[in-house]
Amino acid sequence: MIFTLPFTMKNQILGALGEDLVARHIQARGYTLIERNWRIKSGEVDLIAISPENITVFIEVKSRRSRTYGDPLDAIRASKAARLQRLALAWLVLNHKWGDEYRIDCVGVLFDKAGNYEIDYREGVL
């Protein structure tokens, strides 16, 4: 390779890869993916899906190459959690689903050097 990608770019690729893996993971379990990287001014939701029980599920994916800086899910702090709640409600309002049942899931994806990965799926944590 003649040039190396900027570091942040590599992380973005990693994040997108993690989101892909999680999308496949939930589709295999009967979820219908309806949005990817849904973005408004105040932020972004990685994945939005409809569960087999017909619940709208908002999914935050955190990808890491190692646990050196803690578990991937440790990165979700109180402020992030509050933003996810706000975004979920905004999406529901904009899509005329206000008042419907919804759920927020958080997923940690941990890659190792060999390219193997591990999905840590936490349902309804917020």
Place this chain on the structure above:
Amino acid sequence: MALAKVESVSLNGLSGHAIDIEVDIAEGLPSFTLLGLPDAALSESRERVRSALLNSGLPWPHKKITISLSPAWLPKSGSHFDLPIAIGLLEAQGLISTHRCSSLISLGELGLDGAIRPVRGVLPTLVSALSRGVLSAIVPRANFAEAKVLPDIEVLAFSYLSEVVRYFTTGELPVMEQISVSDSTAEPLNLLDVVGQVPARHALEISAIGSHHLLLIGPPGTGKTMLAERLPSIMPELTDALSLEVSAIHSVAGSLTQRGLLTRTPPFVAPHHTTTTAAMIGGGSHAVRPGAVSLAHGGVLFIDEAPECAAGVLDSLRQPLESGHVTISRSIGTVTYPADFLLVLAANPCPCGKFNGRGRACTCSSMQIRNYLKRFSGPLLDRIDIRTFVEAPTRAEMASEGHGESSEIVRARVLQARLIASDRFAEEGWKVNADIPSRELRGKYRAERGGMSFLHAELEGQRLSARGFHKVLRVAWSIADSKGHMRPTQSDVEDAFALREGTFL
């Protein structure tokens, strides 16, 4: 199993409260919640336990961890919950099972490397656990000797968290080199070192016999401190129960290593005259620690330069002097510590210290001299039975090769006299002469006729107050005991009267 329960103890003064530590590991985002009114040191526990587990090669669950210390209403403090929290976390993850031990408590602070650090108050903690039927205890290795004092409890001592895990998984205990419980080896102070000072020696001996509080007045450098320091060496040794109690207090205060475990010598505590009330009677905002009065329990509390103390500090001694214990109230609760001590106050005769009634060296005005010793409040002086002047040793005394009696000889006499007194008081509610109630001193415990009429004459001549009347009689009983008299004679009473030389007070 995602739920585990471990037991420990929270100390309030010397009495313990059983604490159940429940650890719940639930699905959810990684979080750590500690419930049950933890103080700052306890809240920091999370970081210590996390590092200790990881650095011991043990897993930290990246889940929703909830730890509840119940009863929830009791404010809890201290780092000794680290170890039970760590054990609970391991058990909740299914890595160990504590069912090997029934009725187990654990306590210990964790280092970031997984070392188990010593904590304060192990002795009183185990005493209270024992009374609730706890059979075994996990303690830090450094507290082993202290915990081992109680024969009825199985003590498991560990230096590292990994050793605890090994014990619970394989039953293997770490090899412990036997360390002998060494008595404090320092040569005890002896009255042999004191040159001259015949009247002061006598006052010390009578004070030790009857537990009479003592005021030493004398110019600087005459040996007031030297004398007071040697008072414990002529007092009776502590009984088993008392020495356990004293060790428990020092364990809570964290001064057990200086004093030595179960030491028989009565403690000697000398707070500086700038000390605060909290340091004197005990205090602290999170956990109420014992003060100087409690550290001196069973022994001597010596305050040098006593008139220089803040007025409130000296007066705070009144409650413990009266009741033999001290009760401290804080927002987190009320704590009572034992505080039954022999008070020795030392004072210069005047602000410049050189006044001795005859020399010209003193530069103080007569008003200054009078006001100086007035700093002692009446109610405090009321509790002090003996006041004695300590004069500088004469040239002849300093030059002489001979020395006074040794502590051993004096103590033999003290013990003999105390024996007589305890026989006499077998059916009374008190043990020493200083505690004879005033009413009894005019009735059952009168002096001989000559002694009583001497005192009445002094009272008449206004050389003695009603308060002083009773004090002289109490001291006279101690003198009578030292001489083997059945009842204080006139000379005993006159002798006792002389021990109150500072009658201008």
